[in-house]
Amino acid sequence: MLTLTENAQTVVDDLAARADLPEGGGLRISQSTTQPGGLELALTRGPQTSDRVIETGTTPVFVEPAASEQLDQLTLDTAASSAPGGDPAFVLAPQQD
Structure with a gap:
């Protein structure tokens, strides 16, 4: 199952x-339609009925079933923005044992 670093959360x-x-x-994380x-990735009012819910902090992360398999054994982290004053970007990395 997808995990989140403290920074990502x-x-x-x-x-x-x-x-x-x-x-x-x-x-919510889902497979791209395009x-x-x-x-x-999109902010949403709640999960779809079939979403996996990851709760590691104040705000849950919802993972679409089709994306769940793709994200299994990965960790969501952040990387510094290349734009001055920009928001960090999300990155995926293999889970550390």
Whole structure:
């Protein structure tokens, strides 16, 4: 199952707070509908009925079943933005044992 680093969870929590998501809202990861093999991340009011829910902080992460297999054994982390003052970017890395 996908895991999140502390940095990634902090960024997810910050994004959710800035978007003023309601209780139960979170970040949803799904397969891209426009780029084969790609992923889409979006803030949403809640999970779809079949989503896996990852709760490691204040804001949950919802993972679409089709993306869940692709993300198995990976960790969501952040990387510094290349733009001055820009938000960090999300990156995927293999899980560390």
